[in-house]
Structures are given as structure tokens and as C-alpha cells.
Amino acid sequence: MNAATAHAATAHLPITAELLARYNIAGPRYTSYPTADRFTSAFGSNDLVQALHARLQTAGSATSTDSSRPLSLYVHIPFCASLCYFCACNKIITKHREWAADYLQQLQQELLLYHPHLTHSPAQAERPTVSQLHLGGGSPTFLSDDELKQLMHMLQTFFIFDPQGEYSIEVDPRTVDTQRLRHLKQLGFNRISFGIQDFDPAVQQAVHRVQPVEQVFALMQAAREAGFTSINTDLIYGLPHQNADSFTRTLQQVCALRPDRIALYAYAHLPERFKAQRRIDAHHLPTGNDKIHLLALALQHFSEAGYVYVGMDHFALPDDELAQAKKQGTLQRNFQGYSTRPNCDLIGLGISAISRIGNCYSQNAKTLDAYGQLLAQGQLPVERGLRLTRDDQIRHAVIMAIMCQGEVLFDALQRDWQIDFAAYFAKEIGQLEQLQTQGLVNMQADRFCVTPMGWYFVRAVAMVFDHHLQTTRANAHAAGTDAAHIEQPVRFSKIL
Numbered sequence: 001m002n003a004a005t006a007h008a009a010t011a012h013l014p015i016t017a018e019l020l021a022r023y024n025i026a027g028p029r030y031t032s033y034p035t036a037d038r039f040t041s042a043f044g045s046n047d048l049v050q051a052l053h054a055r056l057q058t059a060g061s062a063t064s065t066d067s068s069r070p071l072s073l074y075v076h077i078p079f080c081a082s083l084c085y086f087c088a089c090n091k092i093i094t095k096h097r098e099w100a101a102d103y104l105q106q107l108q109q110e111l112l113l114y115h116p117h118l119t120h121s122p123a124q125a126e127r128p129t130v131s132q133l134h135l136g137g138g139s140p141t142f143l144s145d146d147e148l149k150q151l152m153h154m155l156q157t158f159f160i161f162d163p164q165g166e167y168s169i170e171v172d173p174r175t176v177d178t179q180r181l182r183h184l185k186q187l188g189f190n191r192i193s194f195g196i197q198d199f200d201p202a203v204q205q206a207v208h209r210v211q212p213v214e215q216v217f218a219l220m221q222a223a224r225e226a227g228f229t230s231i232n233t234d235l236i237y238g239l240p241h242q243n244a245d246s247f248t249r250t251l252q253q254v255c256a257l258r259p260d261r262i263a264l265y266a267y268a269h270l271p272e273r274f275k276a277q278r279r280i281d282a283h284h285l286p287t288g289n290d291k292i293h294l295l296a297l298a299l300q301h302f303s304e305a306g307y308v309y310v311g312m313d314h315f316a317l318p319d320d321e322l323a324q325a326k327k328q329g330t331l332q333r334n335f336q337g338y339s340t341r342p343n344c345d346l347i348g349l350g351i352s353a354i355s356r357i358g359n360c361y362s363q364n365a366k367t368l369d370a371y372g373q374l375l376a377q378g379q380l381p382v383e384r385g386l387r388l389t390r391d392d393q394i395r396h397a398v399i400m401a402i403m404c405q406g407e408v409l410f411d412a413l414q415r416d417w418q419i420d421f422a423a424y425f426a427k428e429i430g431q432l433e434q435l436q437t438q439g440l441v442n443m444q445a446d447r448f449c450v451t452p453m454g455w456y457f458v459r460a461v462a463m464v465f466d467h468h469l470q471t472t473r474a475n476a477h478a479a480g481t482d483a484a485h486i487e488q489p490v491r492f493s494k495i496l
């Protein structure tokens, strides 16, 4: 494969293989700003408690930390029965099914520690409302049906679930059958995400994740019959043995499945950081040019199949809520990616889970031992986090406007933050002008917009405003080193 064949695949799209090569670069996915690699251990459980109290104190006001706002919950189930060699998630590979029961007890302890800080009265009767729940991992379906039921019952003891809410679960197709899917629906889940990655048998063998295409087709059908309102599938390009022919077959099969949403992630081979990846023979990986071609093929197939490009790896059918939100300019972004819900406060439960309360991010301890020790000391199990500075908050607003609306209105920012946009972002405007010459943004007197082509490289536009990343790059440049090794790789954070 070469640039010419890649160009052929993108010929009907407003992008070129040259642009893909230049701007489809490693970088943060901006599910938060600042990104999680900026969190520090100076932020601990007392800081999280303070943020929770500030949220309670502002109840009734119109501030962003108003506790009357609904909450979003994320629960991390870290266990998997089998290792996928591409995996960069925080997971524990084990055959010890009994570990799940202990973990559920720890989650209950964590909830008990949270509860006094979420309600005005310690009375159990007062339960905050939750409008979003996401079970991720690891493999949430490592838990048995009874354990999942126990977990949902536990959460319902502490929270009221809004009947209109979004309740989603990541599912490893190898761990469920029709009956289990029905059970998940009965438990209240209305959204489901299947990890597919690639249907080609040689690719599946090479990444140690064999799940025949017929099995996934049957599960998708069963999920629809069970009544899930939204079905997502995850794919990865850049895996060993992937080539244009095999990946085209996978793309055709995925389009035939017609999921409501598709997430397409790049595989970043970083065996020095992710031990599992050492089992992948690098000789079988597609080259950089081949990866661009695979991406171009995916863009072509999804576009021809009628999918809307939502932004940053995500595609949706035109009548899906995400595509509609993109059209109406109401898209939001949180740790699970794009969302249609307003930016709720987020409580992350379980090891490595991230919370966002008001202007604070916090992340739980990443190992079972450290998590258990903090809980045993009666502390919320926070390992690190961050309180956003005023500059962080301004840049957060700009970056989320880029990622979600593709448009930054200067007046709104000037009014909200009492800044002169042109003066505050003089350096960044210089960089935007370069992107304008490439056709990625359109600068106007009162705003700048991401162009239709720029949406495919929206990460590169957002990176202009990432002060932390720019500082790291400048320091690396001054030291004569390559910044690439200290920047976040393109990550697939929730591939099951």
C-alpha cells in the first residue's frame, strides 16, 4: 500500500492521505482537560471531600457545582479471564472468579464513604439522582449474573436512577449469550457496547482474542431483540496481520451489522509501557503508511454506509442521538467519550476510576492492594488528582467547544471569563493561522470554526490550546529531545 492507494480510498472525502499522515497524530483524546497524565499526588482524598462539600454548599445556586444537578456514575470492573495482547487498559487477568465478590464488598465500602458527602442528611432516604451509569473495565461481564444484580441493587440503594437516563455496559462478546443479554436489559441497562476490534481470524489469533463473526452477529441480533436502545461497536486499526483486503471485509461486516455507533481507535504499539503488547510480533504490524490506508478505508466505508462522523474516532447513524446532538451543536464530552448529556458531576468507583466534581479531577488508586488499603483506613481511595486553575478552566472551555461544537465564539469566552481573547491567546491564534492555511479551521472576526475536513483532525486543533502539552513540547525542544515519548499515545481506553 502506498500514498496513492490511500488517496484513492479518501478521494470522495474532504481529506487526503497526506493530511492524514500529517495531522492524524498521537495526542490526548481530551476526555478531560487537563489530561489525566497531569494529575498529581498532591491531590488526595481530603481534597475530593472538600470538592464534594463545595458541591453541597452551592445547592440551589446556578453554579456549575450545583448539587441539584444529576450525577453520572462510572464503575470500573478490572477483571478479565483472558489477556488481549493489544490491551492498554487497567485490568487484572485472573481465573479467580471469587475475587469479584471481594471487589463488590470494596465498592460498597467506597459508596458508604461517599454517601455522607453527597447528601445534606446522612439519612439513607436521601438519594442523589443519577442520569448516567457506565460499567467499564476490564470486563464488567466477568461478574456473574447474580453479582451484576447485586451491584445494581447496591447502586440503587445509594442513588435514584432517572427513568430517562443512559445506562451502558461494555461487553466482551466471549462472555455473554442471549440469556445474559436479556438479564442485563432487565437490570436496567439500555445501552451496550461490543468490543469487536477485527473479524479476521488471523488478526484475532495474533491478538489472542478469538470471537467468530457469526457469534457477534447473533449477539447483536439478540441485543436488539432484548430491547437495547443503542448498540455500539469498537474497532481497532493497526493490529498485526491487518491489511487492506482483510480490513475491508471487517468493515463490510460491521456496516452490515449496522450498529448505532462505531468507535474506531488506532493501535499504538508501546510494548515498553504495556507488557501485554510484548506478545505481539512487531514484524506483523502494518507500517505507518498502511495504517493511514486502513483508516482511510474505514472513513470511506462508514461514510458510504451513511454514518455521520461525530468527531475523534466516533461515528453514528444519522438518527442516533449523538449525530443529532452534533447537528444541533449540543454535543458534550466526558471520560466515556462523546455524550448528549450536560456535563454532570462524575463519580468514578473502583480501582483507577476517575471522578470529576466541580473543578476537581480525582483518580482512585490503581491496584487492588492500594485501593483496599485506603478503604481500610476509612478514606476515599484517591491516589492523585487536580484542582483546575483559572487558566485550566478557560482552556477547558475552549478545548471542549472545539471538540464538541467545532466552534469557539470569542464574545462568549470574553463575557464568561473577562478576558480579551486575542490578547490571551495571541500565541495560539498564530498557530491557528497555520491550520487555516491547511484548511482545518476557518478564522473569522468573532469566532473560529473547525471546517468539515478539520473535524477529522479535531485533536490537532485542540492541542493548540493545551498549555501543558505545549510547555512539555517546548521544554523537550529546548533540551534537544523528542517530545513524542512524553506525550500521551493514541489510546483506546475502553476496548473490550
Ligand code: SF4
Residues within 6 Å of the ligand: 079, 080, 082, 083, 084, 087, 088, 089, 091, 137, 138, 139, 172, 495, 496
Ligand atoms: S481488551 Fe478488554 S477484555 Fe481484553 S484484556 Fe483488555 S480489558 Fe480485558
